[in-house]
Amino acid sequence: MGINLLPIILIIIIVLVLAYQMTKSNNQKAAFVIKRNVHFKLVAFFIVFLIMTTVVTEIFYSKINSATPPDKIENHYDEEYNSSIPLEETENYHEEYNSIEYQIMNHEDIDSDLLLEKRTHPAGQTLTIQWEHDFYEGNSPFIYIERKQTGDQRIEEFLYKPLLIVDDYDFSNAVDVTKPIWTDNKMTIPEKAINDTTVATFFYDAGLIQQLMKSRQLQSTGYSSEYRAPIIHLKIPAELEIVDSDEDYLYFVD
Amino acid sequence: MYLNEPTLSDIVKKQFRFKLNANAASFSTFVLLQAGAIVLSIVGTNSSFFYSSDESLVTIITLSNDTNIVIAMVWAFVLGIMLTTRNKQSESFSFVSTRLSNHLSNFLFMLFSSLIAGISAVLSGSAIKLFGFIFHGEMVVHSSSIVDNPNNLLLQLVTAFAYILLLFLIGYSISSLVQTNKIFIALFALIWILATSMNGSWNGPEYALAIIKFFGSERSILLFTLKFIVAILGLFVISTLITNRSEVRN
Numbered sequence: 001m002g003i004n005l006l007p008i009i010l011i012i013i014i015v016l017v018l019a020y021q022m023t024k025s026n027n028q029k030a031a032f033v034i035k036r037n038v039h040f041k042l043v044a045f046f047i048v049f050l051i052m053t054t055v056v057t058e059i060f061y062s063k064i065n066s067a068t069p070p071d072k073i074e075n076h077y078d079e080e081y082n083s084s085i086p087l088e089e090t091e092n093y094h095e096e097y098n099s100i101e102y103q104i105m106n107h108e109d110i111d112s113d114l115l116l117e118k119r120t121h122p123a124g125q126t127l128t129i130q131w132e133h134d135f136y137e138g139n140s141p142f143i144y145i146e147r148k149q150t151g152d153q154r155i156e157e158f159l160y161k162p163l164l165i166v167d168d169y170d171f172s173n174a175v176d177v178t179k180p181i182w183t184d185n186k187m188t189i190p191e192k193a194i195n196d197t198t199v200a201t202f203f204y205d206a207g208l209i210q211q212l213m214k215s216r217q218l219q220s221t222g223y224s225s226e227y228r229a230p231i232i233h234l235k236i237p238a239e240l241e242i243v244d245s246d247e248d249y250l251y252f253v254d
Numbered sequence: 255m256y257l258n259e260p261t262l263s264d265i266v267k268k269q270f271r272f273k274l275n276a277n278a279a280s281f282s283t284f285v286l287l288q289a290g291a292i293v294l295s296i297v298g299t300n301s302s303f304f305y306s307s308d309e310s311l312v313t314i315i316t317l318s319n320d321t322n323i324v325i326a327m328v329w330a331f332v333l334g335i336m337l338t339t340r341n342k343q344s345e346s347f348s349f350v351s352t353r354l355s356n357h358l359s360n361f362l363f364m365l366f367s368s369l370i371a372g373i374s375a376v377l378s379g380s381a382i383k384l385f386g387f388i389f390h391g392e393m394v395v396h397s398s399s400i401v402d403n404p405n406n407l408l409l410q411l412v413t414a415f416a417y418i419l420l421l422f423l424i425g426y427s428i429s430s431l432v433q434t435n436k437i438f439i440a441l442f443a444l445i446w447i448l449a450t451s452m453n454g455s456w457n458g459p460e461y462a463l464a465i466i467k468f469f470g471s472e473r474s475i476l477l478f479t480l481k482f483i484v485a486i487l488g489l490f491v492i493s494t495l496i497t498n499r500s501e502v503r504n
Contacts, residue, residue: 017283034279034282039279039282042285043284043370047377053385054400056384057384058380058399060387061399063392064387064392064395065393065395065399067394164303166303175305176310192310194309195310195311196311197311197313198312199314200394201392201393202315202393203379204317204318204397205397206323206375208470209375209409209410209414210410212412212478213410219318219396227303
């Protein structure tokens with residue numbers, strides 16, 4: 001049962017209880033009688049309790065409100081990806097959130113803030129790329145492979161952050177990333193453990209009572225989210241042979 | 255001429271006290287509902303987002319006193335209906351009173367109840383924040399501190415009071431009409447059907463939404479107050495006039 005149903009059930013219960021009171025005849029004796037004073041004392045106690053919690057909340061307001069708010073983003077990832085406008089014509093096409101793939105494919109510089117880690121590995125004659133899980137399931141990264149023109153016998157690995165945007169908030173840092181494991185001439189994408197993280201706790205005043213306030217802060221009526229898996233950009237020697245059973249997640253940069 | 259002739263004001267005061275005592279249990283019900291709503295709100299609404307097909311997810315917890323406000327309004331609506339039932343009417347005429355004194359005392363009762371309900375519903379936000387902090391830890395509070403901005407608390411109290419009183423009067427007026435003539439039950443059912451149905455030539459929800467927007471989209475304090483005073487007094491006058499000629503006891 002969803003938690004949202006509970007208030008509705010409560011409302012139904014109040015209606016039923018009050019309806020029962022309405023239809024109860026005057027002659028009918030109640031199972032137990034609560035003195036009128038008790039009712040009024042209960043109300044008074046409740047109001048005093050609320051006033052006290054208000055005072056305590058105000059004293060500890062800065063402590064209660066001390067969580068770091070999530071980063072707010074300016075350009076909207078989904079607008080630019082789902083728009084009928086060609087990607088190249090969108091306003092923020094070269095902005096950090098949506099351009100990693102484009103920039104890799106066009107040999108452009110990528111914002112260093114998006115880089116999670118850069119590693120280098122010695123290259124042999126071949127490179128085997130192996131998934132420890134079905135890469136259609138889980139958080140499989142996209143792998144871009146670019147052949148270097150220099151005779152450098154090293155593999156450069158650029159691991160870019162995943163993207164998770166909920167409404168206008170960026171929760172990318174909350175996404176757990178499983179880095180590839182490198183052994184001799186082999187890159188293994190390990191299976192990622194299932195993760196469940198609470199990324200933010202928000203408090204909003206009820207929307208209705210904010211009606212007359214100058215600055216209203218209304219909660220979302222329905223959250224929308226966008227996600228992009230991590231991206232691995234490998235710069236490999238020109239002659240290195242790639243061994244992989246399935247190349248669906250491999251993109252070769254011309 | 256009588257030795258002791260009570261004034262309208264004395265009668266109204268007595269009836270108001272009588273109604274408070276007679277409906278004392280409703281206040282306990284209200285407190286229990288509010289306490290339940292606070293507990294539910296402290297648990298919060300979880301919005302979870304899967305970010306990969308292995309069922310990994312991130313969760314956002316949202317706390318709010320929306321439920322407290324809604325419950326206060328529903329409580330007011332139901333109690334408004336109850337005030338005009340046959341039993342309550344008979345009780346009201348157990349001692350010297352008039353139709354007008356009965357309505358005025360009912361109005362006083364509704365004002366008092368709305369004040370209690372409004373204060374509780376608004377202050378419940380602080381309780382949710384405090385116990386939410388104990389339950390979930392630090393949070394991002396999207397509302398200003400009362401110390402920093404006391405005007406906001408006042409505006410919230412005014413808004414909650416106005417809406418709760420309006421719902422009281424709507425329930426009271428509907429019930430008054432139904433007590434006068436049962437044909438109004440059919441009329442209200444028809445209005446409900448019309449307001450919720452739509453086809454090619456009729457869009458009921460649009461009209462219903464226009465009424466809600468008339469009150470809900472008003473940002474000016476002056477116009478808001480004016481709209482609510484006119485609506486509340488209008489409903490009260492209608493209820494008073496239509497029940498003025500009804501029998502005291504059936």
